[in-house]
Amino acid sequence: MKAMDRDTYEQFRDNVRRLAVDKVAPHSAKVDATRSLPVESLKAFRDANLIGLPFPEEFGGQGGDLMAQVICIEEIARVCATSAVSLFTSWIVLDPLVRYGSKKLVEEIVYPVARAEKVAAWCLTEPKGGSDLAGVTTKAERKGDNWVLNGTKRFITNATWADWYMVLARTGEKRTFGIFAVHRDDPGVSFGAKEKKMGIRGSPTADVILDNVTIPDSRVVGDPLKGYDYMTIGLTNSRPVVAAEALGIAQGALDEAVKYTKERQQFGQPIARFQMIRGMIADMAIKVESSRAMLYRAVEMIDADPVQARAYASIAKTLCSDTAMSVTTDAVQLHGGYGYLEDYPVERMMRDAKITQIYEGTNQIQRLIIAKHVLQD
Ligand SMILES: Cc1cc2nc3c(=O)[nH]c(=O)nc-3n(C[C@H](O)[C@H](O)[C@H](O)COP(=O)(O)OP(=O)(O)OC[C@H]3O[C@@H](n4cnc5c(N)ncnc54)[C@H](O)[C@@H]3O)c2cc1C
The missing domain is CATH 1.20.140.10 (Butyryl-CoA Dehydrogenase, subunit A, domain 3)
Known part of the structure; x- marks a missing residue:
């Protein structure tokens, strides 16, 4: 699915709306009340290959353009915001990886996420601030062929649920950062308690703590100075x-x-x-x-x-x-x-x-x- 004409977008909207009304809306109150993942929605998204919507077809996705993504999320959020967040978080997290990542990293992360086998999270915000991202203090230090990451990321959507964490970490002075792919099972990764939130309650949010997390150079997304x-x-x-x-x-x-x-x-x-x-x-x-x-x-x-x-x-x-x-x-x-x-x-x-x-x-x-x-x- 590439850039579509107006009629095709509207047809796509009708299809997503039907899915949202039939398969998502019946569970939205329960997801909110129980603060649990929208499992029924996720199954419906998987069955309709919506999880892979924005990823290129060669990576296992549908190659849906930004307009298709916007229409899809609009229709899902109309009945359940938590389900919309649970769908689009992996999309937006992996955008830099799709654009700048190595073939090896794309195969390891984007393919399984596009096929709904894995989940991703975006780690930018820190306890001392989310607005001033140039002030991020999480550090990535080069040691031989590896990078060693230390810091705490706050308010991370999908934390604990996600397999892969794209971490913005300082690699130099001022605005010099890299983006690093950290796996949940890497030694030194741990999570804070799940936050109790006002809304989007079925979407997990927690701290991601990185304590001397050592990862190979192949886990850097693109250039470690251009994050x-x-x-x-x-x-x-x-x-x-x-x-x-x-x-x-x-x-x-x-x-x-x-x-x-x-x-x-x-x-x-x-x-x-x-x-x-x-x-x-x-x-x-x-x-x-x-x-x-x-x-x-x-x-x-x-x-x-x-x-x-x-x-x-x-x-x-x-x-x-x-x-x-x-x-x-x-x-x-x-x-x-x-x-x-x-x-x-x-x-x-x-x-x-x-x-x-x-x-x-x-x-x-x-x-x-x-x-x-x-x-x-
Ligand atoms: C449910 C939830 C999910 C989230 N998911 C993620 C995620 O997945 N990944 C991630 O990295 N982050 C995530 N965030 C973090 C979110 O992006 C930040 O909370 C947000 O960017 C604000 O940062 P802050 O909370 O540190 O507020 P602060 O930056 O401390 O801001 C406090 C207030 O000051 C205002 N302010 C700050 N600077 C200025 C300025 N220069 N001029 C005027 N006003 C200013 C802000 O607008 C705000 O009103 C999530 C947050 C929540 C609550």
């Missing part, structure tokens, strides 16, 4: 995917609000008849549709020139995630007291929406990137 550049390019591709997660959550909340306001009666009529409610629904739709338009525009720009489009990835991520927070909050409001209960999905959606304003670079950091682009400084 920061690889990561920056990777983020330009991953931010639209997180934006799609946010957009999906917002669309799901709007759908729930439409359904509820047409059913709920007050003062002898459905609350959807009241002008103030109609205004809220209209504002939610304006936010969702304009976010979708911006996201798809950003994807087209990234396809054309990823370096120039960096700020547009940030605009899409910021707009879609702010929309998700606003629309889910309004959806809870439109459900009245019932919106505050776990019985209705909007309560979960509002909690799930929040993370999209925080990870893959907070929205304050996105605004810094956007302002730099606009001011050209």
Whole structure:
């Protein structure tokens, strides 16, 4: 599946939506309540080869372009954000490896992940900071033919579940970093306790601790001095995917609000008849549709020139995630007291929406990137 025409994208969307409604949605409340991996969703993704969606066909994937990834995640997140995160994390983690990794490393890691036999995690953030990635202190030191890694990575999605950990570690002064492939079973790797989170509760998050982890030179992704550049390019591709997660959550909340306001009666009529409610629904739709338009525009720009489009990835991520927070909050409001209960999905959606304003670079950091682009400084 390469770049598709409009009809093919819509056909693909219909297929993913059907899968999401039939196989993902029935389990989303349970996944949230039990804070457990979305095993039913993962099986459905495996059966439909969605886990391999973005990976090149020669690596066992489908070769789906960024637009296909965005459509897929939007449709899954519409019914279950945890399932969307569990699907796309390995995609975005392995982007630098697919682009810059050696054939040997790609065969060892990308093939099994694309075939849904292994799982990957991205280790950037540290206890002292996630926004200032140039301040990362985890070190990789060359010793003979090996590299020795020391440091702690915080808030790592898929930690404990993942087999492979792509670690950003300092190899020199200032912005000199490498990306290193660390396996869960490498001596010196351990994990912190699983974090108890507000949302995306079925997705495991924990510290990854590296204590004199010694790995061969063949585990370096590309050039050990260019990891920061690889990561920056990777983020330009991953931010639209997180934006799609946010957009999906917002669309799901709007759908729930439409359904509820047409059913709920007050003062002898459905609350959807009241002008103030109609205004809220209209504002939610304006936010969702304009976010979708911006996201798809950003994807087209990234396809054309990823370096120039960096700020547009940030605009899409910021707009879609702010929309998700606003629309889910309004959806809870439109459900009245019932919106505050776990019985209705909007309560979960509002909690799930929040993370999209925080990870893959907070929205304050996105605004810094956007302002730099606009001011050209
Ligand atoms: C559930 C979850 C999953 C995650 N998954 C991963 C993962 O898989 N891999 C990974 O590496 N990381 C992951 N993260 C980490 C995430 O990317 C960071 O939490 C995020 O980048 C923010 O970093 P921080 O938490 O250290 O906040 P800080 O950087 O300490 O920021 C605190 C506040 O200050 C603001 N701020 C910071 N600097 C500036 C500035 N210059 N100007 C204005 N405001 C500023 C921030 O926007 C924020 O509001 C995850 C986090 C969570 C909660």
